[in-house]
Amino acid sequence: xxxxxxxxxxxxxxxxxxxxxxxxxxxxxxxxxxxxxxxxxxxxxxxxxxxxxxxxxxxxxxxxxxxxxxxxxxxxxxxxxxxxxxxxxxxxxxxxxxxxxxxxxxxxxxxxxxx
Amino acid sequence: xxxxxxxxxxxxxxxxxxxxxxxxxxxxxxxxxxxxxxxxxxxxxxxxxxxxxxxxxxxxxxxxxxxxxxxxxxxxxxxxxxxxxxxxxxxxxxxxxxxxxxxxxxxxxxx
Numbered sequence: 001x002x003x004x005x006x007x008x009x010x011x012x013x014x015x016x017x018x019x020x021x022x023x024x025x026x027x028x029x030x031x032x033x034x035x036x037x038x039x040x041x042x043x044x045x046x047x048x049x050x051x052x053x054x055x056x057x058x059x060x061x062x063x064x065x066x067x068x069x070x071x072x073x074x075x076x077x078x079x080x081x082x083x084x085x086x087x088x089x090x091x092x093x094x095x096x097x098x099x100x101x102x103x104x105x106x107x108x109x110x111x112x113x114x115x
Numbered sequence: 116x117x118x119x120x121x122x123x124x125x126x127x128x129x130x131x132x133x134x135x136x137x138x139x140x141x142x143x144x145x146x147x148x149x150x151x152x153x154x155x156x157x158x159x160x161x162x163x164x165x166x167x168x169x170x171x172x173x174x175x176x177x178x179x180x181x182x183x184x185x186x187x188x189x190x191x192x193x194x195x196x197x198x199x200x201x202x203x204x205x206x207x208x209x210x211x212x213x214x215x216x217x218x219x220x221x222x223x224x225x226x
Contacts, residue, residue: 042216056213100208101147106158
């Protein structure tokens with residue numbers, strides 16, 4: 001089965017630094033997402049992206065966050081000035097279509113630690 | 116926004132026993148309810164889903180039931196095995212493809 005891949009698997013950064021998390025969605029998928037999971041908590045929606053623009057974002061996704069699809073394969077999440085509370089597992093996901101019943105495929109995640 | 120409550124937060128069962136996890140949601144317009152299993156340090160994976168026009172769905176040892184009037188749905192695992200040990204999340208789809216996860220249930224199957 002095709003997979004969503006994420007790099008790096010672990011990222012350690014100093015508070016205030018910029019980080020970029022990278023994702024390669026499944027090749028024929030058109031819709032892309034970022035979710036995050038703080039240790040021991042539930043998975044939370046951050047943003048959805050289609051046709052090179054944000055479709056929807058949560059209140060977590062403030063001005064410090066941005067997403068981009070710089071080429072035909074990568075989908076990135078940038079955090080401009082990291083805070084301690086940004087420490088979490090970040091999951092990228094993709095889907096073929098958009099709809100309430102559409103299956104999302106999750107990547108294996110990037111564990112971000114902000115020191 | 117959508118609010119999803121999940122119980123219990125932890126569940127320990129003996130191997131071979133059944134496990135039941137329950138969820139309630141707030142948005143009556145929701146009509147698709149997947150369940151995700153997350154093993155330690157791994158990605159969430161879809162294990163079963165149910166649509167609002169169906170009251171029950173079964174896949175081998177796993178079943179889901181849905182009561183749309185009461186806005187609750189449940190996951191049932193029968194004949195539990197050690198490999199069922201994981202965190203289980205009920206999910207409600209809000210706007211298109213935006214998943215709202217429950218708070219999770221840590222299931223431990225003891226030998």
